[in-house]
Amino acid sequence: MKGIFTQKALFKSLFFLVFFQSGIAQNITGKITDSKTGEIIPYANIQVNSSESIISNAEGYFTLAEKNSSDETLLIISYLGYVPLQISVADLKKVQNNIKLTQGIVELDDVDISNEKPDAAKIMAKVKENLNKNYKNTQAKKDLIFVRHSSSFNPKKFDFEIDKSTVLSAKALKKTNDELNTFTKLLIAHPPQQFTDYLCNYYTIDTKKEDKPTVLSKLEVLKATILKNENRSASLDDLEKKFTDIILHNLDTTKYYRVKSGLFGSHDTISLGNKKKGKEKKKQLNSSKAYLDNYIRRNNIIDAKRLNFINKPEMYDYSYEGATYSSENKFVYVISFKPRKSKAKYSGKIYVSEDDYAVLRTDYTLEEGEKEASFNMKLLLGVKFSVNQSKGTLIYKENPIGEGYCMQYASLETGQYFYFNRPIKFIELAKGEKDVVKFDLKIEGSSKDKNEFMNIKREETSKATIENFKEEDFKFINIKKYDPTIWKNYSAIEPLQEMKQFKEVN
Known part of the structure; x- marks a missing residue:
């Protein structure tokens, strides 16, 4: 009887462990950072299967709902000034859930439309004009x-x-x-x-x-x-x-x-x-x-x-x-x-x-x-x-x-x-x-x-x-x-x- 009890207990423990690990595996949490500096990127946009959009938090993290955690789920991560990145959940796992975005070719300080800097006040006047x-x-x-x-x-x-x-x-x-x-x-x-x-x-x-x-x-x-x-x-x-x-x-x-x-x-x-x-x-x-x-x-x-x-x-x-x-x-x-x-x-x-x-x-x-x-x-x-x-x-x-x-x-x-x-x-x-x-x-x-x-x-x-x-x-x-x-x-x-x-x- 003692041996049977031990086998049953072992079976239950293994079942629980497998089930628990399966549940954990379905909770996908990712982190978004700058590929050069390693700094976190807060409030980045994550488009999920072209149907939903979520945002990374102030610490650069986001979590996918269980329904969106299958390997086939496609994510598009974007942030102003960075090259958008498309990645599947399967590939996300391969990089230990750490997404590294690369800054765009255009640098902020190097871009001018003409030889003269744009007039910021005139731009904001146009913003107001187009609010409605x-x-x-x-x-x-x-x-x-x-x-x-x-x-x-x-x-x-x-x-x-x-x-x-x-x-x-x-x-x-x-x-x-x-x-x-x-x-x-x-x-x-x-x-x-x-x-x-x-x-x-x-x-x-x-x-x-x-x-x-x-x-x-x-x-x-x-x-x-x-x-x-x-x-x-x-x-x-x-x-x-x-x-x-x-x-x-x-x-x-x-x-x-x-x-x-x-x-x-x-x-x-x-x-x-x-x-x-x-x-x-x-x-x-x-x-x-x-x-x-x-x-x-x-x-x-x-x-x-x-x-x-x-x-x-x-x-x-x-x-x-x-x-x-x-x-x-x-x-x-x-x-x-x-x-x-x-x-x-x-x-x-x-x-x-x-x-x-x-x-x-x-x-x-x-x-x-x-x-x-x-x-x-x-x-x-x-x-x-x-x-x-x-x-x-x-x-x-x-x-x-x-x-x-x-x-x-x-x-x-x-x-x-x-x-x-x-x-x-x-x-x-x-x-x-x-x-x-x-x-x-x-x-x-x-x-x-x-x-x-x-x-x-x-x-x-x-x-x-x-x-x-x-x-x-x-x-x-x-x-x-x-x-x-x-x-x-x-x-x-x-x-x-x-x-x-x-x-x-x-």
């Missing part, structure tokens, strides 16, 4: 999109104490303050971090509502995950819930309250009772669609305020840096820019197609000392806030279902500083309003957000299809650590090391 022609896509479309949002909250000072409570006994008040103290110490010791991924079909068409132009959008989420530490708060919503649980659980849920901070009071009524179920309908869907609608609008090259270095060129100084060729063998101007007027805040580079003056790519960053937004009433109100970090990359590709271009990839990283030092009261709405809970909140620190958007595939659809599509809510899959297999059946952005190394802290 190049980027206004009015047709009904279905985009397969992958979105990643990461956020971190880093308080360096966090004091939160209840000074007065008419509903808590002295013992309960001490216990609640101890809980608050433990909670704030945990936040400082282990700053919260969260990664949200989702893959979706995003249906849009330009239309009119009450004779005003608008965009009709529908969202179908195919898969969504949240990676965060459940023992720590990671977002403002989480913080709000945590504070509510700690402070307000002793208040009467049948009564109503308003909030007052210093001289300022809220006219909004707060109830601690259970919300009606009807209001929760499609909660995740609605918030995710609002986020995606807003993100696309904020990256609209035609009129986004943050992109005024493209749509309001009179605000910037431009310099011609040279030229290169695109993967489609288009001649491309390389133009640098920096602020000229006070409302101009960014510097960076723009890559412009010579034949139609379309922006193919731009990399931009907030100028040192500039702020995208700020509010400073620290002395008077005890409040200060500023968006003091901001940088992004936008990449466009030719619209596969019509004329012009569409956004293929967008990355936006922002950093905020905050300071809040104010007393806050919860006041019961009853005869002769009375203070119920009064506490002091002092918090100072920073937060960071990174948003990434990748358009994998665009297909033509119809207005009727979009109007008749029935949206359904979805649930996020909560994960405690990075799992490389969770997206193996889908095209996605390869995570950075920061996300791969994330682990739960108790």
Whole structure:
């Protein structure tokens, strides 16, 4: 019997090993580097079997979905200024999944159309003139999109104490303050971090509502995950819930309250009772669609305020840096820019197609000392806030279902500083309003957000299809650590090391 058991155990072990190795073999992760320098090439385009497009991440890596990992799969890798490379997955394996791109024959500094350098300001004027022609896509479309949002909250000072409570006994008040103290110490010791991924079909068409132009959008989420530490708060919503649980659980849920901070009071009524179920309908869907609608609008090259270095060129100084060729063998101007007027805040580079003056790519960053937004009433109100970090990359590709271009990839990283030092009261709405809970909140620190958007595939659809599509809510899959297999059946952005190394802290 012992021998039989050993054979069975051996068979199972071998079966598991073979199966596991087979599964791993189907997960193909590649790295893209410069053939001469060995430097990584971030945000390179990888066309998969001429049907989907993905982008290498900021560290130069990309991963193929399991369905695209067979040896016969054909990849075309391209990047501005480099010779496009066509390679099969079988050949990719032979080079240990390391793709080396060769710089094009044309060097940036050596290319001039004539003896005189092109006028960068005139080129940008042409870009503005052709924005609607190049980027206004009015047709009904279905985009397969992958979105990643990461956020971190880093308080360096966090004091939160209840000074007065008419509903808590002295013992309960001490216990609640101890809980608050433990909670704030945990936040400082282990700053919260969260990664949200989702893959979706995003249906849009330009239309009119009450004779005003608008965009009709529908969202179908195919898969969504949240990676965060459940023992720590990671977002403002989480913080709000945590504070509510700690402070307000002793208040009467049948009564109503308003909030007052210093001289300022809220006219909004707060109830601690259970919300009606009807209001929760499609909660995740609605918030995710609002986020995606807003993100696309904020990256609209035609009129986004943050992109005024493209749509309001009179605000910037431009310099011609040279030229290169695109993967489609288009001649491309390389133009640098920096602020000229006070409302101009960014510097960076723009890559412009010579034949139609379309922006193919731009990399931009907030100028040192500039702020995208700020509010400073620290002395008077005890409040200060500023968006003091901001940088992004936008990449466009030719619209596969019509004329012009569409956004293929967008990355936006922002950093905020905050300071809040104010007393806050919860006041019961009853005869002769009375203070119920009064506490002091002092918090100072920073937060960071990174948003990434990748358009994998665009297909033509119809207005009727979009109007008749029935949206359904979805649930996020909560994960405690990075799992490389969770997206193996889908095209996605390869995570950075920061996300791969994330682990739960108790």
